[in-house]
Amino acid sequence: MDAGDASQPITQSAEYEQAPLVICKENTKGDLPDSSTSAHLGDSPNDEDAKQKLDVEISARNIFNNSNAGPFISVNQSGGVQFIPCQQRYDTFTSWPGSPIMQYAVHSSNGTYIVSEDKGQATAGGMSAYQISSPASGLSQAMDGSPGSLPSPQHLTVEASRKRELRLMKNREAARECRRKKKEYVKCLENRVAVLEKQNKTLIEELKALKDLYCHKTE
DNA sequence: GCATAGAATCGTCAACCACG
């Protein structure tokens, strides 16, 4: 769509599909750090450690804070399992207390699981990611206990719980995607305003020039 | 450095809608 075409009505779906023309400089916790932003580099932007830290942060955010990352679970050295709220993922991953030995993140698009075995390795950008099982087969069977047997009340409870978790996970990701699209839509509108304002200014100047020309001719 | 207000972001719920 031509951003300068003001005569076309704006439909939400069309705008959502369009790539934003205005790239807003943002650096909020939920978004990836802008390369031009030095806020995360500390006091010395040229410092090598600081640069590496920024790379690590970008990697961590890419993996755990964007739309591809689902629920996040850690297993500590004593075997305890911890569910980590989405908002705490990034901080947890980059400054982990208690040295977890394993971390899991469900990959929504293909149902695989990302596994990090070593905090230091992962935060250094060398995170190992591989497929463990699909939720539809391995994990769900492990949770159900005995596939093929008659459903017991306990089984039904577990099944209901699993369904709820699945629904929550999907809705979580849907909300993320919805917000992303909304942001994009707003950016498109802002860009449209900028283009139309510029166009308006040009037309006003053009009109003024034509008026001057006309006045000189009639004199 | 600390306290605080406001902004930003997130997960969840509920309502709505489209589809099979």
Added chain:
DNA sequence: CGTGGTTGACGATTCTATGC
């Protein structure tokens, strides 16, 4: 009519800017 996707609303949490 059940199911799943989308999105507004809400409360919780985190981040950021500002004043002291």
